[in-house]
Each structure stands twice: as C-alpha cells, then as structure tokens.
Amino acid sequence: MPNYVLLLRNDGEAWKKLSPEEMQQKVEKYLAWRNKPFVVDGAGLVRDTGRVIRAKSDGGVSVTEGPFSESAEVMGGFYTIEAADYDEAVKLSLDIPHIGLGTMEIRQVMVYNT
Amino acid sequence: MQESGSPVLLEHLFRREAGRIVAWLAGLLGSANLQLAEDAAQEAMLRAAQTWPFQGIPPNPEAWLFRTAHNYAISFVRRSAVFQGKADALVAVLETRAQPTLDLDAEQSLRDDELRMVFMCCHPKLAPDVQVALSLKLVGGFSTEEIARIFFSEQTTIAQRIARAKRLIRDQNLALAMPSSTQLQQRLNSVLKVIYLMFSGGYAAHSGEELIRSDVCLEALRLGKLVASSSLGAPRVDALVALMALQAARLPARTDASGDLVVLEEQDRKLWDDNLIALGFSYFDRSIAGDDISEWHIQAAIAATYASAASSAEIDWAGILEHYDQLMELTNSPVVALNRAVVVMKVHGAEAALAALIPLDGNNALQKYHLLPAMQGHVLAALERFDEATAAFSAALQCDCTLPEKRFLQRQLEMVSAQRHSA
Numbered sequence: 341m342p343n344y345v346l347l348l349r350n351d352g353e354a355w356k357k358l359s360p361e362e363m364q365q366k367v368e369k370y371l372a373w374r375n376k377p378f379v380v381d382g383a384g385l386v387r388d389t390g391r392v393i394r395a396k397s398d399g400g401v402s403v404t405e406g407p408f409s410e411s412a413e414v415m416g417g418f419y420t421i422e423a424a425d426y427d428e429a430v431k432l433s434l435d436i437p438h439i440g441l442g443t444m445e446i447r448q449v450m451v452y453n454t
Numbered sequence: 455m456q457e458s459g460s461p462v463l464l465e466h467l468f469r470r471e472a473g474r475i476v477a478w479l480a481g482l483l484g485s486a487n488l489q490l491a492e493d494a495a496q497e498a499m500l501r502a503a504q505t506w507p508f509q510g511i512p513p514n515p516e517a518w519l520f521r522t523a524h525n526y527a528i529s530f531v532r533r534s535a536v537f538q539g540k541a542d543a544l545v546a547v548l549e550t551r552a553q554p555t556l557d558l559d560a561e562q563s564l565r566d567d568e569l570r571m572v573f574m575c576c577h578p579k580l581a582p583d584v585q586v587a588l589s590l591k592l593v594g595g596f597s598t599e600e601i602a603r604i605f606f607s608e609q610t611t612i613a614q615r616i617a618r619a620k621r622l623i624r625d626q627n628l629a630l631a632m633p634s635s636t637q638l639q640q641r642l643n644s645v646l647k648v649i650y651l652m653f654s655g656g657y658a659a660h661s662g663e664e665l666i667r668s669d670v671c672l673e674a675l676r677l678g679k680l681v682a683s684s685s686l687g688a689p690r691v692d693a694l695v696a697l698m699a700l701q702a703a704r705l706p707a708r709t710d711a712s713g714d715l716v717v718l719e720e721q722d723r724k725l726w727d728d729n730l731i732a733l734g735f736s737y738f739d740r741s742i743a744g745d746d747i748s749e750w751h752i753q754a755a756i757a758a759t760y761a762s763a764a765s766s767a768e769i770d771w772a773g774i775l776e777h778y779d780q781l782m783e784l785t786n787s788p789v790v791a792l793n794r795a796v797v798v799m800k801v802h803g804a805e806a807a808l809a810a811l812i813p814l815d816g817n818n819a820l821q822k823y824h825l826l827p828a829m830q831g832h833v834l835a836a837l838e839r840f841d842e843a844t845a846a847f848s849a850a851l852q853c854d855c856t857l858p859e860k861r862f863l864q865r866q867l868e869m870v871s872a873q874r875h876s877a
Contacts, residue, residue: 355500359597360468363503370507384508387501417508
C-alpha cells in the first residue's frame with residue numbers, strides 16, 4: 341500500500357485561544373489517532389525559525405533564518421500513513437483533531453516499481 | 455509507530471500544572487512579573503500540545519512543562535528590553551531554582567507558592583468577584599473563556615476584570631507573601647469565603663456545562679484541602695472542606711438524564727459519591743476537635759445530617775432546624791432564613807413556614823432571588839391557597855434563574871393549576 345506524508349502547519353493564534361484543559365484534550369485525541377495501525381511514522385519539529393539555505397548569485401551559499409513570523413503558520417510536524425489512495429488518506433486524516441488549528445497537506449510518497 | 459502503548463496523561467494535568475507553574479515562577483520573579491509567569495506557563499502548554507502529538511508524552515511530563523516554562527522565562531528576560539539592568543539579577547534568581555526535581559521538598563515548596571498565590575488573589579483591595587475570577591485563572595488554570603461560561607458572563611467582562619486586577623497588583627505592589635500575623639486570620643477568612651464562592655459558582659445548577667462546573671467544585675475542594683494541610687489549617691478550614699466534600703458528593707444525583715433538577719429528598723442516594731462522603735466525614739470529625747464554632751461548622755453539620763440519613767424518610771429535620779437556628783444567630787442572613795423556612799415546614803408544618811417567611815417579604819437582598827417566591831408558592835400550595843401559590847410561582851419565573859430552574863418552576867406551576875381545578 342502506498343505511503344502518504346501529512347504535513348501539519350500550526351496556526352499560532354488559533355492554538356492560543358485554547359485553555360490548558362482544551363489543549364490536553366487535543367493532545368489526547370492526536371495521540372489516540374497516532375496509535376492507529378495505519379500510522380507508520382511521525383515526528384515533531386522544534387518550534388523555531390529554522391534555517392534556509394540558498395545559492396547566491398556569486399556562486400556562494402546563503403544561510404538565513406527561516407521566513408517564519410509568530411503569526412504565520414509554522415510547520416509543526418509530520419505523520420506518515422498507509423492508505424490505498426488519496427481518498428482514503430484524506431478520510432483517515434480528517435480524524436486528526438487539527439482542523440481549525442492550522443492546515444494539513446497530504447502528499448503521496450513516491451516509490452519505483454522495479 | 456514505536457511506542458504503541460496508549461499513553462495516558464493524568465486527568466487535568468495541563469490545567470493543574472499551568473496553575474502550579476504560574477505560582478512557582480511568580481514566586482521567583484515577584485508579582486510585578488506575573489504576566490511573564492503566565493506567558494511562560496502558556497508557552498510550555500503550547501509547546502507540549504504542539505510536539506507531544508508527534509513525539510509522544512515525555513517520560514516525566516510535569517518536569518518537561520516546568521523546564522520549558524523556566525527556559526522560556528530565562529530567554530525572555532535576557533532578550534526583552536523591559537528588564538534592562540535588572541535582567542542579570544532576575545536570571546540569577548531563576549537559575550537558583552532551575553528545574554524543580556519534584557521530590558517531596560519541592561512538592562512542599564510548590565504548595566507554599568500556590569498558597570501565597572491564593573492569599574494574594576484574596577487581597578482585600580480586590581472585590582470578591584474579582585478574587586474568585588483571579589483565583590480560578592492564576593491558581594486553577596482556567597481560561598477567561600471558561601470562567602465566563604461558569605459565571606454566565608461575557609468573556610470580555612471577565613478578561614477586563616482580570617486585567618484590572620493584575621494592573622492593581624502591579625501598580626500597588628501587592629506582594630506574593632503571607633500577610634502579617636495580625637491580618638492573617640482575617641485574610642484566611644476571606645480566602646475561605648472565596649473558596650466557597652468558587653464552589654457555589656460551580657455548584658449552581660445550569661444546563662449543558664456539567665463537566666466544567668464539577669471541575670470548578672473539585673478545584674475549590676482541592677484549594678480547601680491545600681489550606682487545611684498547611685500551617686494555617688484550623689478547625690474552620692476542615693469544616694469548610696467537609697461541607698464542600700459532602701455537597702460535591704451529591705453532584706451526580708442532582709440533575710436527571712434530561713438535565714432537570716432533582717430535589718435532595720428525591721435524589722437517588724446510590725449516585726452519591728462514596729469517596730467524597732467519606733472524605734467529608736473525616737474532615738468533619740477533625741473540624742469538631744477544637745472549641746472553634748464557625749459558620750462553616752454549622753453548614754457542614756447540616757450537610758452531614760443529610761448525608762448520614764439512610765433514606766430521605768429518615769432525615770433528622772428537627773436536628774437540622776436546630777443547626778439553622780444556630781446559623782441564624784451567627785449570620786442573620788436572609789438566605790439562611792429562607793432555607794430555614796424550608797426546614798420549619800418539615801418540622802412544624804406549612805402555617806409555621808409561612809410565618810417564618812413573612813419577615814423576608816420585601817427584603818432587599820432577596821429581591822430578584824427566585825427561591826423566595828418559589829418557597830412562598832410551595833407553602834401556599836400546601837395550605838391549598840392555590841390562587842396565591844400560582845401568583846407566587848409566576849413571580850418566581852420573572853426572576854433571573856437558569857433553564858433547569860425555570861423548568862422546575864414551570865412544573866410546580868402546572869401542578870398547582872391541576873390541584874386548583876380538582877379542588
């Protein structure tokens with residue numbers, strides 16, 4: 341079965357509206373979802389600006405802090421799941437309690453058929 | 455994934471730790487930096503909520519939250535211009551108590567931090583409703599939105615109230631320290647009042663919000679126990695804890711499946727929480743150890759009398775009436791007088807209850823309080839004065855009350871009108 345990567349971006353302002361109790365309820369729902377058998381992998385990303393590496397016109401390399409501001413949606417982490425197709429991947433992802441707290445992007449992981 | 459065992463967080467861990475972290479950091483940074491303490495606690499919760507879903511719960515979630523809040527506070531003090539000149543000193547203070555190990559000593563010192571925070575929230579310069587809201591926010595870890603839901607207020611009203619209180623704390627330098635011994639007893643009394651106001655706020659019957667309401671009751675009970683187990687413990691504190699535990703025990707039986715009120719005598723006693731009843735009685739026993747007799751003692755004695763009856767038919771109403779007489783002598787409160795009238799009816803009948811209600815007519819404190827006309831209606835109906843009873847229940851329905859209360863009154867009104875037609 342193909343793998344799909346779900347990229348989760350956080351809307352900082354939406355998160356800040358939650359009370360501690362509501363945050364805990366969210367965490368519990370995420371973890372319950374994460375423990376489902378179709379979830380292959382996942383990792384969180386440290387919430388900082390990160391680094392962006394680009395080529396410079398003079399042939400050198402530029403390293404800058406990420407273009408992320410407090411209000412912009414920041415990549416929070418990713419999950420890898422197994423699903424038959426995009427329809428199923430979307431259906432499984434709708435159970436993540438992330439709706440309203442940012443966006444989710446789903447991409448199929450490419451494999452070569454040998 | 456690797457850790458496939460279902461991880462479990464302690465119930466209310468985030469809410470509880472938010473309060474403890476604020477009390478701890480504010481204790482280190484001083485009440486002038488209350489906002490930073492709150493921001494650091496919120497940041498720790500946010501980071502946990504945004505990373506734990508992927509990484510799983512860390513081995514020691516409490517320590518993780520404390521460490522994250524502590525690191526945030528240090529880096530904020532270092533980079534913010536506000537702390538110019540004072541930054542090094544504040545960082546040094548923060549580093550003296552880096553990362554509590556959460557052993558027994560640390561646990562005790564955290565309790566002291568919380569206690570100081572409760573006492574600051576109950577400072578006499580703050581109005582009682584502000585004291586309640588601030589305690590729920592800073593110590594209880596409730597959000598302004600949740601507090602607004604509990605007290606049926608607008609969120610902006612609660613937010614402004616809390617903001618004003620925090621400004622006052624900063625501007626007037628209200629310290630996070632226990633009051634001096636001359637004021638301590640007085641402040642303890644207002645702390646007990648605030649804790650009971652908090653409890654009553656949660657206990658008031660409202661439809662739909664049962665969970666958050668019982669959370670507030672249990673938070674008030676927890677704060678009562680916190681004070682009782684501290685060096686400030688006194689028989690009247692034990693009495694308050696007993697009262698709250700015995701009343702909280704009845705929460706599951708107080709509304710039926712459709713959210714309607716069930717009066718005490720009709721409650722299914724099997725639904726009462728046995729652990730809370732046992733807790734209530736053990737605190738009640740401790741409370742009568744000294745000579746101290748407070749309002750809380752008598753209220754707890756009333757609750758204990760209800761709880762110790764094997765069935766509603768066996769309630770010792772005469773004993774309860776004696777307690778109410780004592781309570782009247784002590785408080786002279788119109789609300790107590792009204793509740794006493796209910797008991798008078800049980801012991802001496804409706805005529806006597808009607809007589810007991812007469813002095814309350816036109817009492818300012820009971821204006822708009824639906825229970826006075828409701829009780830008048832109840833008594834008048836028992837005396838078969840149905841027209842007057844109908845008028846009284848209709849008046850009760852004009853008062854501010856919650857939906858379950860309205861439905862209850864509506865049912866009474868219908869019963870009276872049925873009796874009138876069959877009479």
